[in-house]
Amino acid sequence: MKKLMAANWKMYKTWDEAKSTAEELVKLTAAKLPDDREVLVFPSFTALRGVAQALAWQAGFSAGGQDYYIEEEGAFTGEISPKMLKDAGAAYGLTGHSERRHILGEDDEYIGQKTAYGLASGLKVVLCVGEKIEDRKNDMVEDVLERQIRMGLKNVPTDIAPDRLSIAYEPVWAIGTGEVAGPEEISAAHGFVRKILFSIFGDNANEMRILYGGSVKPDNCAEIIALDNVDGVLVGGASLEGESFSKIVLA
Numbered sequence: 001m002k003k004l005m006a007a008n009w010k011m012y013k014t015w016d017e018a019k020s021t022a023e024e025l026v027k028l029t030a031a032k033l034p035d036d037r038e039v040l041v042f043p044s045f046t047a048l049r050g051v052a053q054a055l056a057w058q059a060g061f062s063a064g065g066q067d068y069y070i071e072e073e074g075a076f077t078g079e080i081s082p083k084m085l086k087d088a089g090a091a092y093g094l095t096g097h098s099e100r101r102h103i104l105g106e107d108d109e110y111i112g113q114k115t116a117y118g119l120a121s122g123l124k125v126v127l128c129v130g131e132k133i134e135d136r137k138n139d140m141v142e143d144v145l146e147r148q149i150r151m152g153l154k155n156v157p158t159d160i161a162p163d164r165l166s167i168a169y170e171p172v173w174a175i176g177t178g179e180v181a182g183p184e185e186i187s188a189a190h191g192f193v194r195k196i197l198f199s200i201f202g203d204n205a206n207e208m209r210i211l212y213g214g215s216v217k218p219d220n221c222a223e224i225i226a227l228d229n230v231d232g233v234l235v236g237g238a239s240l241e242g243e244s245f246s247k248i249v250l251a
Contacts, residue, residue: 001036001207001209001231002035002036002037002038002060003036003037003038003209003225003231003232004038004040004126004166004209004211004231004232004233005037005038005039005040005232005233005235005248005249006039006040006041006042006064006126006168006211006232006233006234006235007039007040007041007042007235007239007240007245008042008066008094008097008213008234008235008236008239009041009042009043009044009047009239009240010044010066010099010236011044012044012240013043013044013047013240014046014047015046015047015050016050017047018043018044018047018050018051019047019050019051019053019054021240021241021242022041022043022050022051022054022055022063022242023054023242024242024243024246025039025041025055025242025245025246025249026054026055026057026058026061027242028242028243028246029246029249029250030058030060030061032250033060033249033250034250037060037249037250038060038061038062038232039055039060039061039062039249040061040062040063040064040091040092040126041055041061041062041063041064041239042063042064042065042066042092042094043063043066044066045065045066045080045088048063048065048085048088048089048090049088049089051063051089052088052089052090053089056089062091062092063089063090063091063092064085064090064091064092064093064094064123064124064126065080065082065085065088065090065092065093065094065123066094066097067080067093067094067095067097067100068080068081068082068084068085068093068114068117068118068123069081069114070113070114070117072121081121082117082118082121082122082123083121085123086121086122086123090123091123091124092123092124092125092126093114093118093123093124093125093126094125094126094128095111095114095115095118095125095126095127095128095152096111096114096115096127096128096129096148096152097128097170098128098130098170098172098175102132102172108147108148108151108152109151111127111148111151111152112151112152112153112154112155113155115127115152115153115155115156116153116154116155116156119156119160119164119165124163124164124165124166125164125165125166126166126167126168126211126234127149127152127153127165127166127167127168128167128168128170128213128234129144129145129148129149129152129167129168129169129170129193130144130145130148130169130170130171130172130175130213130214131144131145131171131172131173132144132172132173133172133173136171136173141188141189141192142192145169145189145192145193145196146192146196149167149193149196149197149200150196150200153165153200158200158201158202159204160201160204162201162204162205162206162207162208163207163209165208166208166209166210166211166231166232167193167197167208167209167210167211168210168211168212168213168234169186169189169190169193169210169211169212169213170212170213170214170234171185171189171214174214174215175213175214175215175236178215181212181214183223183224183227186212186224186227186230187227187228187229187230190210190212190227190228190229190230191228191229193210193229194210194229197210209231209232210229210230210231211230211231211232211233211234212224212225212227212230212232212233212234213233213234213235213236215237215238216233216234216235216236216238216248217238217244217248218238218244218247218248218251221233221247221248221251222251225251233248235248
């Protein structure tokens with residue numbers, strides 16, 4: 001199983017800035033990319049085609065869409081479909097990110113609909129899950145993760161090819177704060193996620209990647225991806241510069 005080293009650029013970068021960063025990333029990493037690594041970039045929608053083109057010539061690199069709607073087309077002003085993402089060069093879609101949940105109000109049921117729809121539309125999907133600080137303080141981490149995973153995967157076929165679905169564990173309190181979950185916290189959460197995946201998908205869960213996200217940086221990535229059940233990372237701020245993210249990719 002290849003480690004999935006994913007970058008989420010959120011609402012940053014113009015078309016030119018994004019394309020330039022993607023080209024720099026390929027230049028810095030392509031010749032050195034280990035056989036057990038895959039690189040994925042989630043740029044803004046406006047930059048998706050440019051980033052996808054910059055990455056397309058190099059094996060092991062791909063682009064994805066940060067969000068999508070649950071229809072192919074229609075009168076849905078401001079939305080974008082999986083069909084449009086694929087046309088722009090996306091291989092992946094992202095669902096359940098904490099900013100979609102807690103800032104934009106997407107609930108577990110809707111996130112589950114999006115996850116299933118994206119997969120049915122031919123995208124690979126990374127489903128994000130994670131607890132807020134009050135959940136951790138109240139010993140509710142496993143309750144929150146189980147609810148988010150089961151609702152997020154409710155309508156996903158149990159025989160889905162395992163390489164098409166990944167889970168990103170992102171403790172909300174560690175996103176963009178500089179705080180990082182410790183090795184024991186990460187291992188415990190990822191082990192629990194694997195357990196839930198086993199209960200849904202059986203042995204295929206062994207081949208589903210579980211990523212960690214939350215203030216991942218060049219100086220802590222190697223330690224994180226060496227942990228059991230950590231099959232890659234989903235990186236925010238530290239992925240915005242090609243040099244910084246290249247060090248994470250090659251960690």
